[in-house]
Amino acid sequence: MEWEKLAPELSVVTDSKIILLVIDGLGGLPIQGKTELEAAHTPNLDNLAAKSACGVTDPVFMGITPGSGPAHLALFGYNPLKYILGRGILEALGVGVEVGKNDLVARGNFATSRNDLIVDRRAGRIPDSENKKLCQKLNSSLKRRTGIKVFLYPGKEHRFVVKFSGKGLSDALSDADPQKDHKPRVPTQPLSEEAAETAQIVNDFLDEAIDILKGSSKANTLLLRGFSKHPALSTMHELFKLNPAAIANYPMYKGLARLVGMKIVDPGPTLPELFEATEKNYDKYDFFYIHIKKTDAAGEDGDFEAKKEAIEETDSYIPRLLALKPEVLAVTSDHSTPSLLKSHSWHPNPFLLFSKTALPDNVAHLSEKECSQGFLGRFQAIYAMPLLLAHAGKLKKYGA
């Protein structure tokens, strides 16, 4: 992949603006002959498609179902096969934990243990307030370690993030989580020789924390998974000379955006909030990643109708984006989430590129099938970024 090498060399700063509207899980599969997108009434997107160049993208490559991490990295112009993101790092960044080079993070659950068996991996979904108290208690009670700091950050209900800071920590660790109820808790295991010392630090912390929690009725143990260190990603400013903003509400997507150096604007989860925030912040940035979660959530629920409606609701805001007169407006998704499958899938994403320099094709309705016939053809999602930059006049000629 030469894009990463070329990007800093070819990218230039201009006044032009790019909006990347990510309708999460947009692509689907037919139920009664039509996909969610085909069934939805989308006059604004259709109108836009008629004036745009369309195509379909593979987040990683054909057949590969991506998690949100690799799927977004690709859209942001980063090689999803080179930068591997652990779940822990995403969660940590999502709740606003600063993660540096010497930090190791993991996702945690407070859980309930009885007779040495985990009987509830979610500790009855304790309220956020109790979670917060437990984290404070642990943070103040844990013994000082030489050269290592441990800190817990409360999340929603039973979830938290733990950060270990210190030199030489490794993330080659197995989950300290039996994954199922009615099993004994498991320590983390080192997955490489270098990780042996880190495993001992983590297991020592677990023993101590469980000892501190032993009075609690529900949250009397903890589970850790997705150990990860900060991946060495250049920022979008370093690579593309962009000044980018993420208009996003969900932790995972804010985390991903922060990872590539975007400023986070979190106006709340509703569509009016997201689009208003885009308008309000339009003068401050030159790249806007807007993340719509509803479509993916409905797809994961297998709710065809709700996904269709979320697409229709999103459609109604397209005129407001156009009113901002961005030089480039791209509408696409990170991955497909067909209601039929109730999960992410490997199917390619519809991709629409609106710009003065886009060559309009015969796509009259934004759909999976029609986009596959579009001028842009089928391409790997990592090439979306060079395309956006090019259409925004932000990429110089390569070679003489």
Next chain:
Amino acid sequence: MEWEKLAPELSVVTDSKIILLVIDGLGGLPIQGKTELEAAHTPNLDNLAAKSACGVTDPVFMGITPGSGPAHLALFGYNPLKYILGRGILEALGVGVEVGKNDLVARGNFATSRNDLIVDRRAGRIPDSENKKLCQKLNSSLKRRTGIKVFLYPGKEHRFVVKFSGKGLSDALSDADPQKDHKPRVPTQPLSEEAAETAQIVNDFLDEAIDILKGSSKANTLLLRGFSKHPALSTMHELFKLNPAAIANYPMYKGLARLVGMKIVDPGPTLPELFEATEKNYDKYDFFYIHIKKTDAAGEDGDFEAKKEAIEETDSYIPRLLALKPEVLAVTSDHSTPSLLKSHSWHPNPFLLFSKTALPDNVAHLSEKECSQGFLGRFQAIYAMPLLLAHAGKLKKYGA
């Protein structure tokens, strides 16, 4: 190409079944306005296409005409640019010769020499029985070599396979074959410094064998070509956790299948035999590679009509494959063999994917042109395997 690294990590065992029907040399070029596939009456394939996602594949990349080796490797999910297969290894595997790490194999011809000139490179196509006797004679008469075993395996007519077993043998050897009649025989030449010793062993064997054969009237000399060692291929089970079977009759294709760890089911060359064998063995495997040779043979002969008829005959068996209710049925080819060219070509292959999770497109007739408009677009054949596995539910999500 990260597919080889991802595959073992993402693949899972399920009960679902995949049928890969390879209609060898399927793609063609128009004669009087229609390709063989366009001219053929294929109601079953057309019917299937209407319910399937279609596309076209490049075995290696655009413009490259592949041999059967690389073309099949790509279809089986192996990088055809990384694993180079000598003709000798294919022939050896095809006739059932076990080839290990220390073995060097080559294709051989018994030939006729007169006055130190090769006058018939095929020794008048001697009967199989005589071939067998000659190999036995050589195997029993050849002197014992220190650290090296030599063994000949008879094939059809004048063809045989010779295997040299011993440490440090190299396959960097030129053919010991003048390629044309009325030329003197040539020794093998080492193509690298390391191969010098092996070349001497081979040439010493040739001298001795010719001496043993000197009484024969027709088969009084031998030619060797395609020296090759066993390539270090992981099996399809190791990479994809599949339990695969090849329903194939011709040595080359059986050899290719054996190379990637398929079990060989050889029911004979006729279509009824091939499809019956698929039915009979359907419970035993989860992946079926069915190889149809007739289409390619007709293409190589430049026989448009015969190729058209072979396509039509294949078409008539599609309902029997569908009756097995495989989760995934793919119909494609390893490479194109246009009758117009009487040879393999670089044109992309029609590709049809039938599955509950495939998004049907507007392809109503399985043809080169219509497939190029299909939802799957144009892709490298190596991505066929991730696609088949994904649609069969045999690939986990990549990343969180």
